[in-house]
Amino acid sequence: MENEVLKTIVERRSIPRFREKEILPGVVEKILEAGRWAPSYANLQPWEFIVVRDPETKGKLSAVAEKVTLYRRGIQNADVVIVVAADPEVYPLHYREDAAVTVQNITLAAHSLGVASYWIGIPEGGPGSAESLTKEILGIPNEFSVVAILPLDYPDPTYKRQKERRPLREMVHYERYGNTRSS
Numbered sequence: 440m441e442n443e444v445l446k447t448i449v450e451r452r453s454i455p456r457f458r459e460k461e462i463l464p465g466v467v468e469k470i471l472e473a474g475r476w477a478p479s480y481a482n483l484q485p486w487e488f489i490v491v492r493d494p495e496t497k498g499k500l501s502a503v504a505e506k507v508t509l510y511r512r513g514i515q516n517a518d519v520v521i522v523v524a525a526d527p528e529v530y531p532l533h534y535r536e537d538a539a540v541t542v543q544n545i546t547l548a549a550h551s552l553g554v555a556s557y558w559i560g561i562p563e564g565g566p567g568s569a570e571s572l573t574k575e576i577l578g579i580p581n582e583f584s585v586v587a588i589l590p591l592d593y594p595d596p597t598y599k600r601q602k603e604r605r606p607l608r609e610m611v612h613y614e615r616y617g618n619t620r621s622s
């Protein structure tokens with residue numbers, strides 16, 4: 440594929456297995472910079488990025504992530520973990536979409552720089568939930584929402600990347616829902 444952006448989008452995969460190498464200096468900053476440039480409702484940028492390198496904290500986050508249905512491990516083995524939180528008070532109607540967009544920027548930027556990641560989705564939850572425990576561990580204000588935990592490291596080359604997508608013809612509707620043919 441000629442276009443680098445399209446290539447990055449199509450080839451990015453969630454990878455929970457890493458080579459366990461230190462990410463080169465400056466790379467995490469470039470990845471965060473991509474997050475900073477995400478679009479958001481009225482450019483309100485309600486997100487905060489918590490960058491975790493401390494092994495003990497990673498261990499605690501890993502234990503919390505066990506509460507999330509799809510958890511596939513990997514946090515402790517990742518060199519860096521970025522936790523994305525958002526402040527609903529900035530604008531309560533769109534903060535989660537805003538946060539999701541920045542997470543996507545981060546994962547795409549990481550992939551484009553040879554760094555693997557995967558999105559551990561943190562659903563909103565009350566006391567004892569993965570969200571609440573993550574806030575406690577990282578000192579995130581209680582009124583914020585934790586949207587994702589993103590382990591980052593160089594990918595284990597033996598990890599089998601997979602995942603197809605539904606074909607476009609099944610998801611595209613022309614003019615009205617149900618018209619799946621363009622003419």
Ligand SMILES: Cc1cc2nc3c(=O)[nH]c(=O)nc-3n(C[C@H](O)[C@H](O)[C@H](O)COP(=O)(O)O)c2cc1C
Nearest residue numbers: 451452453507508509510511557558559560601602
């Ligand atoms: C909102 C959201 C939450 C996700 N939560 C998890 C998760 O908790 N654990 C996990 O292993 N993957 C999680 N993923 C990653 C998806 O499983 C993955 O993106 C999907 O299977 C497609 O695979 P691919 O990213 O390799 O193309 C999440 C993705 C999104 C967008």
